[in-house]
Amino acid sequence: MILLIYFIIIIGLSCLTPMSLSEKCLDYLSPLNGETKIVDCPMVSSNDKRQTQPTLDNMFAVDFSCLIDDSVLCDKVEKVFVTAGKFITATLNLKAVVSVDAQFLNFCTTYGYCDKGKTTLGSAGPARLLPYQGPTDDKVRLYPQALYKQMNLPEHPQFKKNEILAMFNSNVSYWFEGDPLPMPKRRVDILYVVVHELIHGLGFSTAWNNNVGEALIPLIGPSFTTPTSTPEGFPVAANGQFLESIFDKYIILLPSGKPLTSITDELNKFPINMEMQETEFINSFIASPQFPFSQEVYKSAITQGAMSFRLTKDDDFILETSIVPFAQGSSIAHADLQTYLSTSDFLMMFTYPPRSTLGQMMSKAGSANTTGPIGPKLRLLFEILGYEVKKDYVPPVILSSYKDDGNDSFSIISNISFNLTLFLICILLTFNYNSYI
Numbered sequence: 001m002i003l004l005i006y007f008i009i010i011i012g013l014s015c016l017t018p019m020s021l022s023e024k025c026l027d028y029l030s031p032l033n034g035e036t037k038i039v040d041c042p043m044v045s046s047n048d049k050r051q052t053q054p055t056l057d058n059m060f061a062v063d064f065s066c067l068i069d070d071s072v073l074c075d076k077v078e079k080v081f082v083t084a085g086k087f088i089t090a091t092l093n094l095k096a097v098v099s100v101d102a103q104f105l106n107f108c109t110t111y112g113y114c115d116k117g118k119t120t121l122g123s124a125g126p127a128r129l130l131p132y133q134g135p136t137d138d139k140v141r142l143y144p145q146a147l148y149k150q151m152n153l154p155e156h157p158q159f160k161k162n163e164i165l166a167m168f169n170s171n172v173s174y175w176f177e178g179d180p181l182p183m184p185k186r187r188v189d190i191l192y193v194v195v196h197e198l199i200h201g202l203g204f205s206t207a208w209n210n211n212v213g214e215a216l217i218p219l220i221g222p223s224f225t226t227p228t229s230t231p232e233g234f235p236v237a238a239n240g241q242f243l244e245s246i247f248d249k250y251i252i253l254l255p256s257g258k259p260l261t262s263i264t265d266e267l268n269k270f271p272i273n274m275e276m277q278e279t280e281f282i283n284s285f286i287a288s289p290q291f292p293f294s295q296e297v298y299k300s301a302i303t304q305g306a307m308s309f310r311l312t313k314d315d316d317f318i319l320e321t322s323i324v325p326f327a328q329g330s331s332i333a334h335a336d337l338q339t340y341l342s343t344s345d346f347l348m349m350f351t352y353p354p355r356s357t358l359g360q361m362m363s364k365a366g367s368a369n370t371t372g373p374i375g376p377k378l379r380l381l382f383e384i385l386g387y388e389v390k391k392d393y394v395p396p397v398i399l400s401s402y403k404d405d406g407n408d409s410f411s412i413i414s415n416i417s418f419n420l421t422l423f424l425i426c427i428l429l430t431f432n433y434n435s436y437i
Helices: 002-013 071-089 107-111 145-150 190-202 246-250 260-267 278-286 291-301 358-365 376-385
Strands: 024-028 036-040 043-045 060-066 098-105 118-120 122-126 128-133 140-144 155-157 164-169 219-222 239-243 251-253 307-312 315-318 412-416 426-432
Touching: 060 071, 071 098, 071 190, 098 190, 122 190, 128 145, 140 145, 140 239, 140 246, 145 155, 145 190, 164 190, 190 358, 246 251, 246 260, 246 307, 246 376, 251 260, 251 291, 260 291, 278 291, 307 376, 315 376
Parallel strands: 060 098, 098 164
Antiparallel strands: 024 036, 024 128, 043 155, 118 426, 122 164, 122 426, 128 140, 219 239, 251 307, 307 315, 412 426
16 A cells, blocks of 8 residues: 555645645654654744754754663763764854754664664654745745755744654664774764764755656655635545655756756656555556656666766766665665765765774865865755855864774665655664674
């Protein structure tokens, strides 16, 4: 019942006018299992002040809950979130505080995630998604609350308490700044993980997935442009549409330069009835003239260097499209590994560098004092999404570094799962212990 689950999740966002467009929102109750809830979010004045006052060097407020019996470790983890917030604040001139609901708990005893060969380190994502009709093309896309807040609109849908949900597994051996170097095998720099996760929560996310085999489609939701009733008040069929995230607006196919959003336009020529059964939808879509467009996107998504986030007419941020078959959460939703491994734009790769701390990666790239963990292309990407980027970067913290010429293999897979029950959530960082054996 994949399609029907999709519809249940997003159905509450249906609306008729720009004013009513934002009166329903999609909340995530847990970033780990994808549990969601459609909630009312009525328009309120921007004078509504609900947040903790930020500090000049950290625009992130962390509601931290540590659910293990180790107060020393809890304190260390909480401080990592503070440091991560400072690094991002050193790059982005955030207009409103970003509140993070962060939990540190044992995934094995709490959720049964006990695979000793492959351990999930954490998960994170937006706490709320809000539909917004862009002023340049009048298309409705889904915005994470953290980004929506930066627009500073005089009226806005009621915000949730937190912008980002984050959960991390305490049943893992983490490395903390100040621990001995080189970092031992089977350890992970938790600061690297948290900064990466928060970047996803700020909007580095795609809505495209492979729910119809070797073809990609964006999320399916209700139509925001088709009336739900006739002028006489009679109900009409519940029409649906394909929906993008704001990140998807700027993706292009290479080498043609074809905008991905133009393919979304083509797909939206396919009539979607929200009451369709899953099998009926899939069979009808595969037989439609629109299906080859989805196959075209899939082919690009498994061809290295075939998709990018367009930064300027002469510059692209190459996205991860080298994984075959397509991997939901890793493909498209990360920076290309081959292109950025040895550059200052390393942060958003889907693979964690072997035995490398965040300080080491910045030192190797020469970015510790120039751009920090958020490289020049990622900085420009954030500016295009709608964030204000600071002209100058001043390191908030000086991280230790250690030159390591080892060639150990270490993988962290970011499962931003755009399946039908988990949208824009980053189940990040599966740690494969077998890579060390």
